Amino acid sequence: MTHQQETLLIVDDEAGIRRLLRQKLSGEGYQCKEASNSEQILNTLETDSIALVILDIRMPGRSGIELLPQIKSGYPDTSVIMATAVNEINTAVQCLKQGADDYICKPFNLEELSLAVKRALEKRHLLLEIREYQQYLEERIEEQTGQLRKLFLSAIEALVSALEAKDEYTGGHSRRVTDIALAIGNELGLSARDMENLRWGSLLHDIGKVAADPAIQNKPGKLTREEYEHIMTHVPVGVEIVRPLVNEQITQMIEHHHDHYNGGGLHQLIVGDDIPLGARILAIADAFDAMISDRPYRSAMSMTQIVEEIKRCAGTQFDPIVVAAFLNTVGLTNTEAQSPENGAPGTHL
Ligand SMILES: [Fe+2]
Known part of the structure; x- marks a missing residue:
């Protein structure tokens, strides 16, 4: 499965880190956007179809931890990978409980980053496919229930007519x-x-x-x-x-x-x-x-x-x-x- 056409949002207040991640992920064919604060994040989510956000936990202003619930409730189809320092693992685990899909530790191992992105996007694809299939099944069930109801009503009408005859x-x-x-x-x-x-x-x-x-x-x-x-x-x-x-x-x-x-x-x-x-x-x-x-x-x-x-x-x-x-x-x-x-x-x- 390939996800290279999907758009990722890289969030970090340090321009050097954003550039590093962008180089790696663009090199793998992903479309990349950047944001350094909460306002930029929310604007980009509003205007672009973002498949995945790499979200720095520590940022000036509203932190990644504060933004995570807002992102997950406003954009439930967007995956989120938290970026955290090694000594913040407990915080990262808290984020997983609040709906983050994964976390990666700084300093980044770019191969691990690449794998985490791939894994999160595959999970997202699977969930979207399951939901689409569920909708398809629900529509089919509704259609068939309608047909069964019609058949049943016809049978009842025939029975009532036979009795009254x-x-x-x-x-x-x-x-x-x-x-x-x-x-x-x-x-x-x-x-x-x-x-x-x-x-x-x-x-x-x-x-x-x-x-x-x-x-x-x-x-x-x-x-x-x-x-x-x-x-x-x-x-x-x-x-x-x-x-x-x-x-x-x-x-x-x-x-x-x-x-x-x-x-x-x-x-x-x-x-x-x-x-x-x-x-x-x-x-x-x-x-x-x-x-x-x-x-x-x-x-x-x-x-x-x-x-x-x-x-x-x-x-x-x-x-x-x-x-x-x-x-x-x-x-x-x-x-x-x-x-x-x-x-x-x-x-x-
Ligand atoms: Fe009667």
């Missing part, structure tokens, strides 16, 4: 709920990360229905209390299914998606804003899609009826702030509601 009334439910929930999340200004969690939570919210009795699930009429309790087991079942696969925020979203804002839900443990925001969004998106779809026991409700129903439940079943965001999302304010026949709003849902 068994039921003619809920086919496409999770996909539609996801679209509505994301539109509400967008209206509420959620971060990219929260939006990603909301997407997963929405897609997976009813996955526990895989364990529900299809006869009860498709019953053409009002459910009894026992039947309702049975269907609602899809919440804890879903939580157990997804917990090993997704993060806590998504799990919580699924766990609380049937909670009522006022605490009136079945076996509910938390109330109001303690219910995760994603679950409060999901509750409205879920209800909206249920009402807009045909059911065995009723036809789809009109947009006017749905909006009135959701507004009626603001503050009881639903979080009023999320209701307001929902109404904005479908292009309605709190004081107006349109029926689909009068120009269907929310065609993006």
Whole structure:
């Protein structure tokens, strides 16, 4: 490995010593700069790309010992070799502990100096290469993690579609709920990360229905209390299914998606804003899609009826702030509601 094109900074308050070192190191092909005080050192480090500093410990004004921490913190990629008198070995060792790469003793043995410079530059090269490789690996890992996430999401979507395909009334439910929930999340200004969690939570919210009795699930009429309790087991079942696969925020979203804002839900443990925001969004998106779809026991409700129903439940079943965001999302304010026949709003849902 050759480092001869690299620039070294020789620091000593004695011009004769600087000249001696410069002659030796220039002769080996290095570019050499000189400095005799702290101001010159810092100026040169600022303006030139310095690979290595040979730093005299004893100088008038700020000593090499004082400058070393400043150089290492401001220019961590610059190697430092301390130049010291033989009786200052203890000080030199202290400098090594503070980040110096090596030390050489005065009077200089020029061959030892040359070797120390070569060694320090090789170590520096190695560290720079390792860091570059680490950055490359981190980028690759990030890229592959993204690809894996996409693959996983596609697999989950396929699984959810397969489950819903068994039921003619809920086919496409999770996909539609996801679209509505994301539109509400967008209206509420959620971060990219929260939006990603909301997407997963929405897609997976009813996955526990895989364990529900299809006869009860498709019953053409009002459910009894026992039947309702049975269907609602899809919440804890879903939580157990997804917990090993997704993060806590998504799990919580699924766990609380049937909670009522006022605490009136079945076996509910938390109330109001303690219910995760994603679950409060999901509750409205879920209800909206249920009402807009045909059911065995009723036809789809009109947009006017749905909006009135959701507004009626603001503050009881639903979080009023999320209701307001929902109404904005479908292009309605709190004081107006349109029926689909009068120009269907929310065609993006
Ligand atoms: Fe559900």
